[in-house]
Amino acid sequence: MAKERKMKLAAYLIGTGMHVASWRHPDSKPDASIDVSVYQKLAQTAERGKFDIAFIADSLAVNAESHPQILNRFDPIVIITAMAAATEKIGIVATSSTTYNEPYTLARQFASVDHVSGGRAGWNVVTTADATGETALNFNRDTHWEHDHRYERAEEFIDVVQGLWDSWEDAAFLYDKENGAFFDAKKVHELNYKGKYFSVKGPLNIARSVQGQPVIVQAGSSEPGQRLAARTAEVVFAHRDNIEEAKSFYKSLKSRLSEYNRTEADLHILHGISPIVGGTEEEAVQKYSDLQKLVNPYEGLKFVSGYMGNVDFTKYALNTPASEVEFPVVNGIQSQFDEMLRIIAREKLTVGDLYTRFFGAARKDNFVGTPIQIADEMERWFQEKAADGFMLQFPLLPSGLDDFVNLVVPILQERGLFRLDYEGSTLRDHLELKKPGNKFVDEGVRPIM
Amino acid sequence: MAKERKMKLAAYLIGTGMHVASWRHPDSKPDASIDVSVYQKLAQTAERGKFDIAFIADSLAVNAESHPQILNRFDPIVIITAMAAATEKIGIVATSSTTYNEPYTLARQFASVDHVSGGRAGWNVVTTADATGETALNFNRDTHWEHDHRYERAEEFIDVVQGLWDSWEDAAFLYDKENGAFFDAKKVHELNYKGKYFSVKGPLNIARSVQGQPVIVQAGSSEPGQRLAARTAEVVFAHRDNIEEAKSFYKSLKSRLSEYNRTEADLHILHGISPIVGGTEEEAVQKYSDLQKLVNPYEGLKFVSGYMGNVDFTKYALNTPASEVEFPVVNGIQSQFDEMLRIIAREKLTVGDLYTRFFGAARKDNFVGTPIQIADEMERWFQEKAADGFMLQFPLLPSGLDDFVNLVVPILQERGLFRLDYEGSTLRDHLELKKPGNKFVDEGVRPIM
Incomplete structure (x- = not known):
């Protein structure tokens, strides 16, 4: 019997919340964006709500116009490691750019987090949006590369990272004290990648992690972005104005998977929403309005x-x-x-x-309302295949997440739409994704080292 | 009254220990080098011993000849973050290369660790030694740069990183809810660095950390290495064969500090030793010999x-x-x-x-012996100004560290050579180093943002 399809939930964690004035709210700790205990507590709350993912976004430049919560923020690798130390089950996903990193370093860092967390790491692959060109100037470049250039590099970058993650086969480390054999030389592989953008030898200096490979997450929705997602992504964050557009995007992206010998279950599309829970619809609208007044x-x-x-x-x-x-x-x-x-x-x-x-009037979207209204709307998007789940971008934290976990999650659980508890221990377990095979084994590559 | 000079201690943490066969020891957990709980426990033990620093080395390539403990190891930023989460006082220092990183990313990561740890981070600046050229091949380059080229780049790299750390003055974030003022634009600074190797605009996207800046650590002893250390380092790890050579190096490096308007107290020289503690001298020698037999x-x-x-x-x-x-x-x-x-x-x-x-006979060096013999020798090096303290590279972990903390530290404490407890909460506190001024304030630079 096929397993019933379950909703996937991710919590976008950012200091006092997504709303530009969230830090001014009377309940907010205005330095939350650099308080590690705030992030650890948020991740624990999301874990209490049985979320699949605690998510950390990123940006690599700031100026006076920047959203306050990104002026002063942690490096994503550091904060997800600290969140991993404070949780046991929830997946932890960090954003990292293919445009401003080296694949060897990035592969190591995510593999290390996957080890440290017991198999809960995911990499949100971005090419970095940078309309003002400020990021390039922080990274020794004159200009931010054009979109297609960035995506071409991203394609290679992911191949290199995934190749490095397979450097050591699962049983490569023998730890055979008696015979003095630390590893099996037949199970180590150099990558020897040579592409247009990268030339990387390998092997990586860390064992394959418990998930085989950290989970690949993306949000690009341009043509090159969708192509990259169809080939490599296991979770895609999408934002569409209404359910019809979302259904159309969902169908389009899922239909591309077969080109890469993948099935619909290999990629989850999470729709981004900004829920505000109220005891009544009016109360929820009022909460939004109160925030707007703080701008x-x-x-x-x-x-x-x-x-x-x-x-x-x-x-x-x-x-x-x-x-x-x-x-x-x-x-x-x-x-x-x-x-x-x-x-x-x-x-x-x-x-x-x-x-x-x-501009400050409460924007009454479909996810501002009572717990039942929000659950109804989420169910509709999920059942009509506008989404496999949701990326929850709470305007105000931690209260938005607390409310959602306390009031909406139980409804989703009661309806059988969402797990009652974690069934496995890795992010791949939560997402019902297979542990990937090792490319060197699959391709029958002779070990070189 | 001048405060009495106290010894500084750092513990070099690496899986089962520095000895090439340490993983084969009957007590060793052979996968210790990728077990986060092992590192957390080691850091806790060093903290119990009131050590200044828990230290993580690094390398960016492996081959079949590599020391087993570096074939399969964590990214340093990830593991020191995990160690920070499990400790409260001890400084945590990670190695990161100026040859294979971008200064903006490195500055963020160490600043983030400094925030997350409450001011306990240090950066061990290396230019990466890579005799075989393998590292370059992992990072998209044909060859590993020559020594002088690497050091010239390192000089700029440190200037950029330290400049970025000063992007926000200490009181730049106002968090003034009532007036809606998140930060004071007069206290934010673009770096606008333009050098031979780097062009970096800034500001960094994270507040100045509690230490002002993470502590700068180095180990270079070549002429460019010593020059760089005299200008920028606050801790230097040194290895000299005997006390006379160590005293000569100590005197030479300390005498250079005045060129940069620094005093002897601004830089601590820690001599690297590999202590093995035994109930008797013979027992200690036997422990070393037993390890050698496992090669x-x-x-x-x-x-x-x-x-x-x-x-x-x-x-x-x-x-x-x-x-x-x-x-x-x-x-x-x-x-x-x-x-x-x-x-x-x-x-x-x-x-x-x-x-x-x-080659396997026990090498009877001056730090293999009874607790009193080891403490005597450490005292001699310290009092004769061959060193301000020691980097302890235990051949076997965790037992080598346990023995040292249980048996040698109390003797050093009893003699008044080492602290009885931490007096402050940051690494700078432990090392009695001043919080550095902000360069933009010191130089009277007009804010640009």
């Missing part, structure tokens, strides 16, 4: 400015009547702009009111 | 071969009479070779006897 007015005005002719609002005191602002003539969404001007006049808004009035 | 005969014969005309001993069964080996005429230490041949004839040695008979 620093000038930060909020940067958004408004983009819609109103790039006005430099910093010239105006916040209590200046907005009718006194010299708005330029706006090309583009003129009707929307005119409507804004009418409201400004009618409601006698000040500059300080603009963000909250026009 | 794989053919591995041992590789050493012998170098002294006996590069004979390929693998052609001979171990029980072949050594007199039947066709030794070539040896140029070089002929008298020694002739003496060996006489002994072979007289004692009717087999091929399998050669290593133990000629």
Whole structure:
């Protein structure tokens, strides 16, 4: 009998939460993004909720405009290692860039985390989005490479990393004290990779890990991104505005798998949502609205400015009547702009009111509501194959995660959509993914070392 | 009143120990080098002994000839993070290469460990020794760079890393919820480094850590190595054959500090020793001898071969009479070779006897003996200023460290040479090193961000 399909859940962990003003919330610890105990506690809570994955994103540059939670953050390898030390079952996935790393180092670090965690590591492969080009300037380069160049390098990078992970066959280390045989030379393999971007000899200086290989995670949705995912990814994070688009993406990506001799079960698509749980729908909406009100007015005005002719609002005191602002003539969404001007006049808004009035209203999306409403919507996306599960990007942490684990998870469990407890001990166990074969064994490669 | 000078102690942690055959010892866990709990326990024992530092070495390539404990080992950043999670006071130092890393990534990782550990991180700066050139081939290069090239790059690399660590002044993060001010833009600095090897903009995406900067550790003793150490190192590991050479090195390196406006107290020289503690001197010597006997005969014969005309001993069964080996005429230490041949004839040695008979006898150095003998010798080196302390490279772990902590440390403490307990909480506290000033503040640099 085929096993019933179960939802997969990942928790996106970032200091006080995804919301730009989350650090200002009365309950927030504003230095949470560099407090190791905060991350360890979050991972423990996600583990209490039987989540598959505790996830750490990354970025490699900051400037004055950056989201506060990324100005001051941990290196992902360091923080997932610290989270591993504080948990026992949950998978721990860190983001690392193929554009700004060396594959030998990255392969070692993730293999090491996989060993240290008892087989719970995953690598979220990114090529780094860097619209401003700041990242390149931190890494000794003049410019951030173009998209296709980055993806071509990423293809090779993953091949090298996975090849290095197979350097030692599973039984390569003999530890035979009596005969003095530490390893079996027949079970060690040099990679000798030579590509357009990389030339890497190997072997890696660490044994194959308990998962065989850490799990490969991706989020790219461009054409090269989907191709890379179809060939190599085991988890894909996706963001689509509505269920129809999500279903279409789901079908498209899953249909590509057969090209690479893979089945639908080999790749899980997790849809990104930002749930806010309330006792009533109104309470949940209010929570979101309360957060929006905490947005620093000038930060909020940067958004408004983009819609109103790039006005430099910093010239105006916040209590200046907005009718006194010299708005330029706006090309583009003129009707929307005119409507804004009418409201400004009618409601006698000040500059300080603009963000909250026009952009701060609670965004009532499908995952802001009561536990049952959220569970219903998740079930719908899951059953209609818009997603195999969800990446939960809580606007406010830790309370958003606490609420979800305490109130939504039990409903999903009761409905048989989500596990009651972990059945295995590795991330691959949770995700029902096979331990990959060793490429050198599969290909019958003669050991060289 | 000037504080009494205290000895500094570092424990070199590596799986079953430094001895090539340590994994074969009856008490050894042969997979210790990839067992996180082994490293956590070792760090806890060193902490119980009030050590300053738990130290992790590194290498970036392996081949069939490699020491077993480095064939299969953790990435240093991962293992020191796991060790930090299991300890509270001891400093944790990892090795990382300036030749095969990017300074932005390295700066982040060590700053992150410093945050996660509450100010206990140190970076052992190496340029990577790689006689065979194998490392270069793992990192997309044809050849390992020449020594002077590596050191020139290392000089820049350290400047970039330390500059990035100062990106945010100590009070840069305001966390002012009421006014919505996450940070003070006047206290953030771009580095804008442009050198021969590196061009790095900054700022780093993590706050200055509790130590201000992680501690800089080095071991280079060449002329460029000593120059770099005199300018930047706060701890130097040194290995000298005898106390006179050690005193001469100590004096030479300390005398260079004034060139860089530094004092003798700003840099600690730790001499590397391999203590073996016994109830009697004979027992200690026996312990070493027992380890030597565990060396794989053919591995041992590789050493012998170098002294006996590069004979390929693998052609001979171990029980072949050594007199039947066709030794070539040896140029070089002929008298020694002739003496060996006489002994072979007289004692009717087999091929399998050669290593133990000629190279396996217990090396009675000054740190193999009773606890009092070892403490006496350490005191002598310390008082005569051959060293400020010691890097303890135990041949066998964990027993070597256990014995030292249980039996030698109390003697050093009783004599007032070593702390009774930690007085502070950071590695800088233990080492009595000042928290470094922020270069941007010291230089009066205008914030750019």
